[in-house]
Amino acid sequence: MPITPMEVYKLLPKTNCKKCGEQTCMAFAFKVINREKQIEECSPLFEEKKYANQKEKLLELLEPLKEATETGLIVDEERCTGCANCIVVCPVHASEDPYGSGSGYGPKIEDPIYRLEDGVLKIINVKKCRRYGKNRILCVACRENCPSDAISFLEG
């Protein structure tokens, strides 16, 4: 399930103390979800006792962050039927592998983002994804074309 910055913000101290280096708690919440900041950088949350309850809830909420890849992508293999819509629709595949996955066949390049293995979607090389790195684009082409919602992104 996607996590929204608002959900994270609600459980933060909301004091805008700037100890984490961000101007506001909301900005910090955004960066936590994008994996640019770690939740441990919010020192009042961990040091002050009155936030203990919030801290536990927040750590539980952020548990899926550990499973997700660097781009926030989560693939639920249980739901995947291997239709390969996501593989063919991917704009990166279309430009780098036009005669393979861009034309509907299985990927012909060594390190595609996705590949079907044993009938379900496997993430091979997330670094190629347009969502990866500093100048990322929040592309959702694969998620939009998955009818069984097997693909999701952390930020929703």
Added chain:
Amino acid sequence: MHVCTGCSCLCDDIDLKIENGRISRAYNACRRGAGIFLNISSSRAKPTIDGQQVDLERALQKAQEIIQDSENLAIYGLDTTTLEAQRLAIELAEKKEAFIDDNSTFCLGDFVEMILKKEIPSTTLEEVKNNAYVLFYWGTDPYHSLSRHLSKFTYYPRGGKRQRGYEEDRFLVVIDIRKTHTAKLAKKNARFLKAENDADIIRGFIDALEGRSPKIFQKEIPRILKEMEKGGFNVIFGGLGLKYGLGGDYALLKEMIERMNERSEVYFMPAGCHPNMRGFNELLFEKTGHVNRYSFREKRSSDDFAFHRLLKNDSADTALIIGSDPLNSLPLEYAGKLSEINTIVIDPRETFTGRVAKVTIPSALSGVESGGTMIGADGSRIELNPVFEAEINDEYILKKLLEVV
């Protein structure tokens, strides 16, 4: 590269990793296809007579005896085997003056027949990939039945004249009784029509083509027709929902396609069938002019010769079932009778029908353990590239059975 025989797509880009003589990984196949390759050793059939395991020679001999003694033989199944084996089965039926039928009777045989008789225009999936603009999925949910249909052949791939991807170069129309998984994909540049009655939607299209306002979907139908004119090359994929929705009367459908063709090219293709169902239909059509339900004794095709009707009317004394499990797929009141007559099952895997059969003969999995040719739903011939080569396959067994007639 291997060919997957999971459905009528016959995907020919399957990569396999083989370790110690076993398939350990399947790449590019969908869930169903990968299951076939990865589970080749599970629930394999054994040669039996009356439920008791015997050696293969003994089972073959018993089957030969039963075939020899039979007076009204019915041959059924065949949709998962190769053209070569189907040809032998038709030869066997001809020599024994038997009934022959396959799953197309209740699957999409009617559509294939119309295409083979050239009553409606059809095309190949390669042409669809390179040219098609408006794609209708009518009464079919390819996301489940033909998983890679949209991604490999129709909506998503770029090819030929359609290089800009699905958002600009394709227009998807899904017509179904409920919002299926495929219908969920009909978002931008697409329409989903919820069908209460297929004939009413066809009439709506005919009305719009004649310049009248359609009675239903007043906005959607004219828009779709406009897109069809714009695209110039359009395809209707008809599934079982359309077949049963129309209840066997295809005059309206033919009229609609004819009318549509006056404005732009419109082709019809069956969607959702067994891997080599069209192969059987084509072979029987070449020989007899009919696609299924055929009696070589009476030299005609009739509803009475459909396999379930033969069982219901006790018209057959022996059933030879190749690569099908009627006890699983047909109503019990018909299929149950298979335990009363002499039933011979030729199948690579254990089946329910095999449990009640007089004789079972284990065979090879077409496409994985035996080669040959198959015809996909679009009519293109595809050569299989098996991983292993089993000596005992459908062809071998049918040749053995032919020896005694």
